Each structure stands twice: as structure tokens, then as C-alpha cells.
Amino acid sequence: MRVARLQLHGFRCINEMSVDLHPGFNFLVGANGAGKTSVLEAVFLLSHGRSFRSGAREALLRRESTELGVFSTINHDDGRIARLGLGRAGTRWESRLDGQSVSLGQLIRECAVVCFEPGSHDLIAGAAEGRRQFLDWGVFHVEQDFLPAWRRYQRALKQRNSLLRSSAPLDEELFSPWELELARSGAAIDQWRKAYLDALLPFLREQSERLLPELGEVELRYRQGWPEGEDLASVLGSQRTRDQGRGHTGSGVHRADWTLSFSHAPRREHLSRGQEKLVALACVLAQAWLDASRRGEWPIVCLDDLASELDERHQAAVVDGLAATKAQLLITGTELPQPLRRLGAHVFHVEQGQLTPLL
Structure with a gap:
């Protein structure tokens, strides 16, 4: 499965964002605090119903915002397309699948995401x-x-x-x-x-x-x-x-x-x-x-701050192992790691909660 499009509204430091992601390696580069981890966190939220960061779901709401929304188009390997949404208006949370209100359990069953981040x-x-x-x-x-x-x-x-x-x-x-x-x-x-x-x-x-x-x-x-x-x-x-x-x-x-x-x-x-x-x-x-x-299909793999967590030898071991699979990867860092340069990853620059494709 792959995230084809991700849209965020009022999420953490992100006011509005819409991005089309590549089915293979996606690298989000930017300074600390730019919003890179928040993108991974939003994808993780759709698969787990919670953040991998500590704190309640209410903390995900952007300061001074009254509404929060995370929306994603998921392409499955069998050709099926699912549209997922998780939002909050006031104190009420709502999960939606293909435009219909569903339970949180139904929503997260549709999307599988595994994540390695500093808190792991x-x-x-x-x-x-x-x-x-x-x-x-x-x-x-x-x-x-x-x-x-x-x-x-x-x-x-x-x-x-x-x-x-x-x-x-x-x-x-x-x-x-x-x-x-x-x-x-x-x-x-x-x-x-x-x-x-x-x-x-x-x-x-x-x-x-x-x-x-x-x-x-x-x-x-x-x-x-x-x-x-x-x-x-x-x-x-x-x-x-x-x-x-x-x-x-x-x-x-x-x-x-x-x-x-x-x-x-x-x-x-x-x-x-x-x-x-x-x-x-x-x-x-x-x-x-x-x-x-x-x-029968790969979950989405998120690797937050890869270069800071692993030395180059272990970065290469992880990247080379996943390159042979059909997994979509979302990876963050302050600069493009050497193993990803060899693979030609699709790079997005993140600044003030905005993603701009570079490569």
C-alpha cells in the first residue's frame, strides 16, 4: 500500500498542506522544527489512532486552530483506492472512510504504518x-x-x-x-x-x-x-x-x-x-x-531522523534491505543521507510546515 496524497489542516505546526508522494523512497529534508516529523506523525495517526509522540490527541491541534484534519488517499496493491480522514472540530473526533463515517477501528484497519523514531x-x-x-x-x-x-x-x-x-x-x-x-x-x-x-x-x-x-x-x-x-x-x-x-x-x-x-x-x-x-x-x-x-502488501515504513539515529553502515543496511521490497518509505533528516543518494530518493524540502518537491 502507498500514500498517494496527504492533506493536513491545523495539524501541529502545519496550517494547510497537500502533497503527492512517490510510491518508493520519499525523503523530507529541513531544519529542526520545520514540520518533518509532523508529516510522519499524521500518517502514523491514520494507522494507529494515536501519535508516536507522548501526549493526548488534543495536543495535535495547531495553536490557535479550532479544527484539525488528516486526509489521505491510499493505493492498495490490488488496485483498490481508499480515502481516509480523521478530523476534530471542537471536542469531537470523526473518522471517515471513502466519505462515510466509520469507527476508528475500521479506519486504522485500512492503513498499515510502521515507524522507527527516536522514541522507539x-x-x-x-x-x-x-x-x-x-x-x-x-x-x-x-x-x-x-x-x-x-x-x-x-x-x-x-x-x-x-x-x-x-x-x-x-x-x-x-x-x-x-x-x-x-x-x-x-x-x-x-x-x-x-x-x-x-x-x-x-x-x-x-x-x-x-x-x-x-x-x-x-x-x-x-x-x-x-x-x-x-x-x-x-x-x-x-x-x-x-x-x-x-x-x-x-x-x-x-x-x-x-x-x-x-x-x-x-x-x-x-x-x-x-x-x-x-x-x-x-x-x-x-x-x-x-x-x-x-x-500480501507492504505497510508504509516511516523512519524519522534516520541519520541522527543510525551510523552510515546501519543506514545502508536498512535502506538496501528495503530497496528490494515494494514498500513506500517516508524518511526525514536535516540532510540527505549517503545511502539514499545512491538510490535517487524523491526529496521534499520542509519549511514552516510546507513541503516543496526538490528532486
């Missing part, structure tokens, strides 16, 4: 929530029933937490229905996550060998969020008193996590900060390869 380092060194988001995005795009199950789980979790924080007694009749729902929907989510990580591992090994051969073979470890071999409903029942004291549910798929280890670096603490960035990049690229194998 947190995928390895940060909190478990970011790793769950990475994992669940991948599952969402291959399992049609994931989103309904996830919503049922979240509703049951909210209800149980509300009971824990109330003055209600720890009554079996009050808690049991929500704990059974957490167990049912959680079991499905857990199995999908495990299957996805199993499918991701071969692609992760390929990318790790390309980027970090000195670390040896990589392994993935998954922790489901409650003791292995035990029924979640039973675990939740036995933990009501403890959870009431804490005011939240301490076991379940919302507490899951996954980690990596290498034969020559079995603990995360053995990795340098630079290696952590490369491991995060390997995860992002592995997810792109897996998504392409499952969907």
Missing part, C-alpha cells in the same frame, strides 16, 4: 505498555476478532476496578461475572499474542542478523500477566482482597509483557543504548516484513 528506543528500555501496544497492533491487523475481544476485556476490567474502589463487599455475585469475562476474552487475546510472537520471531532473527550480528541469535520471551498453567478467573477470585487494597486488578492480559534476549547479551542491561536502538529498529522492520507476508 522505549520499545526495549521503556515500560511494558509500549510493548503491548506494538504487539496488539500487529495482532489487530491479522485477527478480525481481536478488537471485539479487547473491548470486552477492557469493559470487564473497568467494571471490576470500579467495584474494587467502591465500598461494595467482596461478593462473589458482584465480581464473578466480570472475572469470567476477563478470563474468556483474555484467553483469546493471550493465544493470539503468543501466535503473533511465534510468527514474528523468524523475521526478527533475519533483521537482527542484518543489524546486530555480533549479538548472536535472538529469542523472545512472553509473560502472559498471571501464573502459567492457572485459570485467570480463579486467580482473580483469589486476589480480590489484595486487589481491593491496591484499587486495581493486578493480573490479566493487561499486565502482559514480552522481552528479547541474545545469545551474547542475555540481559537487556548488556546492551548499549545504541544497540537498544538497533534492536528496536529490528523489531519494527520485522513487524513490517510479517505484515507484508500476511496481508
Whole structure:
């Protein structure tokens, strides 16, 4: 899939912008603060329903603007064309697909974007929530029933937490229905996550060998969020008193996590900060390869500030690996990296939120 046209209105530092992108390599060059990352962020938003930057979606609204709009024409490999839009007027957000109002889930299913940016380092060194988001995005795009199950789980979790924080007694009749729902929907989510990580591992090994051969073979470890071999409903029942004291549910798929280890670096603490960035990049690229194998078309690949994050050898490894694919790439930087000069990337100059084609 490819972004053929991107239109932005009232987004971050961008007042109005419309740009036609090339199906291959697109490089956005400009000074810091010019709006390069905001372009990638807008494309990512259509695929994830959130920014890769910290903060709420309300922070995306341009200062002094009352409306925000992100619109894109997506060309699929099978010839299908989809028109996507996500906008905000006042406090109300609206998702549109081919001119029709749709749920956010329907919108983001239509567009797949993976992104490596300076904050991607947190995928390895940060909190478990970011790793769950990475994992669940991948599952969402291959399992049609994931989103309904996830919503049922979240509703049951909210209800149980509300009971824990109330003055209600720890009554079996009050808690049991929500704990059974957490167990049912959680079991499905857990199995999908495990299957996805199993499918991701071969692609992760390929990318790790390309980027970090000195670390040896990589392994993935998954922790489901409650003791292995035990029924979640039973675990939740036995933990009501403890959870009431804490005011939240301490076991379940919302507490899951996954980690990596290498034969020559079995603990995360053995990795340098630079290696952590490369491991995060390997995860992002592995997810792109897996998504392409499952969907039959490549996701859009965004690489923010590539030259600042990677040395030239690793830049070349990434660029050369993706050049052989049908992926569309959006890459940013303050100057054109040497590996992209060889490929003849299409260059856009970004200044004060405006894109101007150069090459």
C-alpha cells in the first residue's frame, strides 16, 4: 500500500498542506522544527489512532486552530483506492472512510504504518505498555476478532476496578461475572499474542542478523500477566482482597509483557543504548516484513531522523534491505543521507510546515 496524497489542516505546526508522494523512497529534508516529523506523525495517526509522540490527541491541534484534519488517499496493491480522514472540530473526533463515517477501528484497519523514531528506543528500555501496544497492533491487523475481544476485556476490567474502589463487599455475585469475562476474552487475546510472537520471531532473527550480528541469535520471551498453567478467573477470585487494597486488578492480559534476549547479551542491561536502538529498529522492520507476508502488501515504513539515529553502515543496511521490497518509505533528516543518494530518493524540502518537491 502507498500514500498517494496527504492533506493536513491545523495539524501541529502545519496550517494547510497537500502533497503527492512517490510510491518508493520519499525523503523530507529541513531544519529542526520545520514540520518533518509532523508529516510522519499524521500518517502514523491514520494507522494507529494515536501519535508516536507522548501526549493526548488534543495536543495535535495547531495553536490557535479550532479544527484539525488528516486526509489521505491510499493505493492498495490490488488496485483498490481508499480515502481516509480523521478530523476534530471542537471536542469531537470523526473518522471517515471513502466519505462515510466509520469507527476508528475500521479506519486504522485500512492503513498499515510502521515507524522507527527516536522514541522507539522505549520499545526495549521503556515500560511494558509500549510493548503491548506494538504487539496488539500487529495482532489487530491479522485477527478480525481481536478488537471485539479487547473491548470486552477492557469493559470487564473497568467494571471490576470500579467495584474494587467502591465500598461494595467482596461478593462473589458482584465480581464473578466480570472475572469470567476477563478470563474468556483474555484467553483469546493471550493465544493470539503468543501466535503473533511465534510468527514474528523468524523475521526478527533475519533483521537482527542484518543489524546486530555480533549479538548472536535472538529469542523472545512472553509473560502472559498471571501464573502459567492457572485459570485467570480463579486467580482473580483469589486476589480480590489484595486487589481491593491496591484499587486495581493486578493480573490479566493487561499486565502482559514480552522481552528479547541474545545469545551474547542475555540481559537487556548488556546492551548499549545504541544497540537498544538497533534492536528496536529490528523489531519494527520485522513487524513490517510479517505484515507484508500476511496481508500480501507492504505497510508504509516511516523512519524519522534516520541519520541522527543510525551510523552510515546501519543506514545502508536498512535502506538496501528495503530497496528490494515494494514498500513506500517516508524518511526525514536535516540532510540527505549517503545511502539514499545512491538510490535517487524523491526529496521534499520542509519549511514552516510546507513541503516543496526538490528532486
